[in-house]
Amino acid sequence: MTAIVKYNAGNTQSVESAVKRLGFECIVTADKDILLAANNVIFPGVGHAATAMAHLKATGLDTFLPQLTQPVLGICLGLQLMCRFTEEGSTPGLGIFDVDVKRFPPTDIVPHMGWNNTGHNSCGLFNSIAPNEHFYFVHSYYAGLCAEAAAQCNYILPYSAALQKDNFYAVQFHPEKSGAAGEQLLKNFLSL
Amino acid sequence: MLKKRIIPCLDIKDGRVVKGVNFVGLKDAGDPIELAAKYAREGADELVFLDITATIEKRKTLSDLVTAIAREINIPFTVGGGINTPEDAEVLIRRGADKVSVNSSAVKNPELIHQLADTLGSQAVVVAIDAKPVNGTWQVFINGGKTPTGIELVSWAKHAEDLGAGEILLTSMANDGTKNGFAIEALNLVCNAVQIPVIASGGAGSKAHFTEVFTQTKATAALAASIFHYGEIPLPELKNYLKQQNIAIR
DSSP: OEEESSSSSSSSHHHHHHHHHOOOEEEEEEOOHHHHHHEEEEEOSSSSSSHHHHHHHHTTTHHGGGOOSSOEEEETHHHHTTEEETTTTEEEOOSSOOOOOEOOOTSSSSSEEEEEEEEEOOOGGGOOOOOEEEEEESSSEEEOOOEHHHHHHHEEEEEEEEEETTEEEEEEOOOOGHHHHHHHHHHHHHHH | OOOOEEEEEEEEEEEEEEEEETTTEEEEEEEEEHHHHHHHHHHHOOOOETTTHHHHTTTTOOOOHHHHHHHOOSSSSEESSOOOOOHHHHHHTTOSSSEEEEHHHHHOOTTTHHHHHHHHGGGEEEEEEEEEEEEEEEEETTTTTEEEEEEEEHHHHHHHHHHOOOOOEEEETTTTTTOOOOOHHEEEEHHOOOOOOOEEEEEOOOOOHHHHHHHHSSSSSSEEEEHHHSSSOOHHHHHHHHHHOOOOOO
């Protein structure tokens, strides 16, 4: 069973649909016992970092999520909240990844919206995915390049498109909206 | 490199895809889910569903259709038509839409854009604008292009951005359905005035029109309907052609 973390940030419907399309069972929940027992956990997120973080704190998920030991996948705002700090609302994050999240400088259109290609390392998330494959991005803030980067993307500047540390994985793009490549990535994660 | 997006638009009436010329004379163009799935397979970068009768007849967009689309489709999609309140929009987002598009309701009540951006985030708020030249200036029309507002296009686009719009979908009524090409002039006026992505709409009739819009304007996406629905320009053929023209295409 896959658990999708339920909190006040976003559109869990598309992630849930994508997981089910791949033939995996899933539940959207904030129940810590169910999250603990799940084979893997997806931490999605769309919205404002400060609002989302306040909600995670109020429910105690901010200290609970970093202690999970099964594979965890952060998506979009999920990735940003798993970092040390984000400039969006000057918000401290969960601190799983040792990198800060900054706003794109306004030298091109922000948000970075649309399909962009990524270069990835040998991280299991990217099994059977071609180098330079395209994924769908929508974001105004980015995690910089760092030792935990599993993939990088270039928009305005090079930054981390995916992060990995131990059982924690995160992607800045939306695999649930990235066609066949996104489905492959989700399948890789669900099969870890 | 960020790619230019090709976006098939499905105008929905009574649960079917329809297409008119210059906003009138609607013809049946197929089943929305079937068409949407086909476009996603063929490489559409996004999809837009507009319930074109919603504003006029005060009907709500078919939210059941949104649920079905979200189950089937693995690319982003926008839903518009009849969204008058943040609650209308939230229902559609909860059902799985990635973005909502507002048009007449935002002109009548600009504060709606701000409310939507606050509750859904700017990335989910597309402001659709229908415009055509009147006495030499581009002006905004509402109610499916039937009602002139006297509002100048660029000032409205900038105001929408200031209120929190995440994207502008600009349809030139003068070009829509003509197949004579996109409204390059109006697109340049808007693209040069705002910092957010602009989707070009209205007038696509040939592959070269897409090259034109991507080389002569800063539009980051181009939307079309009939050329795709009637198979006049298959999506894979269009995307291959644009790649050969050195346009950044997925």
